[in-house]
Amino acid sequence: MRLISSRTNFKALWLVTFIFCGLSVTFWSRQCPEESQARAPLARGDRDYYDNDRPAAEELPGAVKAPPHHLSILTADSGQLAGNLAGGNALAGGNALAGGRHKYQPMECLINEEYSIECRRENDEVYLPFSFLEKYFEVSGHIAEYDGYDRFEWQHSYSRIYQPRGPYTPAGIFMSFENYNVEIRDRVKAISGVEGVPVSTQWGPDPYFYPIQIAQFGLSHYSKNLTEKEPRVTVYERGDGRVGTRWEVPGKLSPGKLSPGKPVQLESVTDKDCGCRVLQFSTGETLDSYLQVFSTGETVHSYSQVCNTGETVHSYIQVFSTGETKQYILHYTSGQQLISARGTSIYYGLGPRTDWSLVTRDLLCDLRKGVGLSNSKSVKKTKITIKRVSKVVLQGKGRISNITMATSSHIPQFFDAADWFVRNQDDRGGWPINVIRKLVDGMQELPPGWYSAMAQGQAMSTLTRAFLRTRDRRYLDAALRGTKPFRVPSESGGVLAVFMNKHRWYEEYPTTPSSFVLNGFIYSLIGLYDLKETAPAQEGREAAELFEEGMRSLKAMMPLYDTGAGTVYDLRHFMLGIAPNIARWDYHTTHVNLLQLLVSIDPDPALAATLRRWVGYTKGRRAKHN
Ligand SMILES: *[C@@H]1O[C@H](CO)[C@@H](O)[C@H](O)[C@H]1NC(C)=O
Numbered sequence: 001m002r003l004i005s006s007r008t009n010f011k012a013l014w015l016v017t018f019i020f021c022g023l024s025v026t027f028w029s030r031q032c033p034e035e036s037q038a039r040a041p042l043a044r045g046d047r048d049y050y051d052n053d054r055p056a057a058e059e060l061p062g063a064v065k066a067p068p069h070h071l072s073i074l075t076a077d078s079g080q081l082a083g084n085l086a087g088g089n090a091l092a093g094g095n096a097l098a099g100g101r102h103k104y105q106p107m108e109c110l111i112n113e114e115y116s117i118e119c120r121r122e123n124d125e126v127y128l129p130f131s132f133l134e135k136y137f138e139v140s141g142h143i144a145e146y147d148g149y150d151r152f153e154w155q156h157s158y159s160r161i162y163q164p165r166g167p168y169t170p171a172g173i174f175m176s177f178e179n180y181n182v183e184i185r186d187r188v189k190a191i192s193g194v195e196g197v198p199v200s201t202q203w204g205p206d207p208y209f210y211p212i213q214i215a216q217f218g219l220s221h222y223s224k225n226l227t228e229k230e231p232r233v234t235v236y237e238r239g240d241g242r243v244g245t246r247w248e249v250p251g252k253l254s255p256g257k258l259s260p261g262k263p264v265q266l267e268s269v270t271d272k273d274c275g276c277r278v279l280q281f282s283t284g285e286t287l288d289s290y291l292q293v294f295s296t297g298e299t300v301h302s303y304s305q306v307c308n309t310g311e312t313v314h315s316y317i318q319v320f321s322t323g324e325t326k327q328y329i330l331h332y333t334s335g336q337q338l339i340s341a342r343g344t345s346i347y348y349g350l351g352p353r354t355d356w357s358l359v360t361r362d363l364l365c366d367l368r369k370g371v372g373l374s375n376s377k378s379v380k381k382t383k384i385t386i387k388r389v390s391k392v393v394l395q396g397k398g399r400i401s402n403i404t405m406a407t408s409s410h411i412p413q414f415f416d417a418a419d420w421f422v423r424n425q426d427d428r429g430g431w432p433i434n435v436i437r438k439l440v441d442g443m444q445e446l447p448p449g450w451y452s453a454m455a456q457g458q459a460m461s462t463l464t465r466a467f468l469r470t471r472d473r474r475y476l477d478a479a480l481r482g483t484k485p486f487r488v489p490s491e492s493g494g495v496l497a498v499f500m501n502k503h504r505w506y507e508e509y510p511t512t513p514s515s516f517v518l519n520g521f522i523y524s525l526i527g528l529y530d531l532k533e534t535a536p537a538q539e540g541r542e543a544a545e546l547f548e549e550g551m552r553s554l555k556a557m558m559p560l561y562d563t564g565a566g567t568v569y570d571l572r573h574f575m576l577g578i579a580p581n582i583a584r585w586d587y588h589t590t591h592v593n594l595l596q597l598l599v600s601i602d603p604d605p606a607l608a609a610t611l612r613r614w615v616g617y618t619k620g621r622r623a624k625h626n
């Protein structure tokens, strides 16, 4: 009675279920989210950035023991019972969906003879609660209101497939990475001030540089630059002699009246190293000797300064958060510290910076990482935003130039990533991953220092784009050296696996025995493709051979990943004789997105047919059964 009289409950939870005959039941796999499967944004806000609020395997039907019998006794009113007993067309008369008088009655639904749930019956039709169906079949749905009424929207897959904007090219957008926001993910501890790239807590609480994440950070900014609208940029300081017109020394001297011998000094000088005019400043150590420049009211996401200090500089930026109730201070020091927070002060070390270099900071990201700072693997969620920047303050001693505020600054962030790859490649051509990685019981864990074909490939995709923008050989040379580990077997420290003594495969995780992770392999092929297309033919020959060999293996082995209703993530079931590791929807759509890209560069009809089938799985279509 209680339930039946509640109209809102009805609307939210109950749906016709007869369309179900063709669904497969899949279960959440336990693997952690990883870089390769960074989720494409869902319709709602920040959910994609913080994917740790997803159901644990334990919460899902079938994964563990059945829930206790929990049918409560419901009674329908006699009028409804009479209506139902009279039989007839379920849609005639007081159709429940039309909001008329409900004709359903409560009913026990016994699920697989294991447990019961509360269902409803209307004549010959039975209704199950959507909250149950959602978990049982791993579908998603929500009530959407538009065109003046509510309707329920059902999705077989909760993850979206992106339509590519055009055929893939090595200088173009990387897949659909313009939708990624790598730095805001909760497993990114912070953006390093010294390196300008994300620092990960993906596989452990101690922050480390994860090349895959760094490449994705770079490629997402590269792709955003090609797809977003132009940023608004305001220059605050050019270092060109207009000193004193904007900078203020509060409580001391009026602007333009700075004189030598005073604790605060400021002048425009010509710098030998850059051959340009820069601002030289020196303030005392005390709290009241500093230089400040006021900012505008516009929301700023990026801040850059060119600095060369060699001395201690402490610049800080005061920002007002949402509602202007609370003021935070983002401190950028010449120290090495990654991030710390004390009260409303958040600290980042930019390193000593004795050569001229550009520092680009995403103020909103820096604020959120500080507010959400924790000792665990994940940064705490926060929706805090910056209402306005109230001032930029310089303290200490140094030289600085070109201070700007902008609504975005993608290309400098892209180059922060590309430059990181140039600086951090080892003499075997690899970008070692300095964290222990255990994929699954039965495979040896990878000790720190392993290479990943995916990291190598994504680095190549980043470096070739940097080369195409600048024609700077350092980028291309690093990408070319990055092919070296592809010929070295996993057990000798490379990334090469061979399937059934025949098919060569580049391993995302070079485990023993091999794991044959599909998505990481395809990412590595894309990197090789970018390189072979970018490098002069002779130099790119090795990449071309590796690419073609890899494509042959992919075509031969792709059927092994096809379940008829979805895909598997790797071949652990074959290698270890255990249950298959079914790709959850966002991994499956990653497979589809990757395949889409390959189809745009390789006309093989078998690839295209596989793509069509895999897309169909996301709509509930399945391979024919016998
Ligand atoms: C993209 O990068 C170019 C070159 O750095 C820049 O001029 C342009 O404003 C950027 N556009 C966007 C949307 O970031």
Ligand SMILES: *[C@@H]1O[C@H](CO)[C@@H](O)[C@H](O)[C@H]1NC(C)=O
Binding pocket: 238, 274, 276, 278, 306, 356, 401, 402
């Ligand atoms: C500041 O910007 C100007 C104009 O873009 C440039 O010529 C100058 O080299 C920059 N200064 C430094 C120190 O990079």
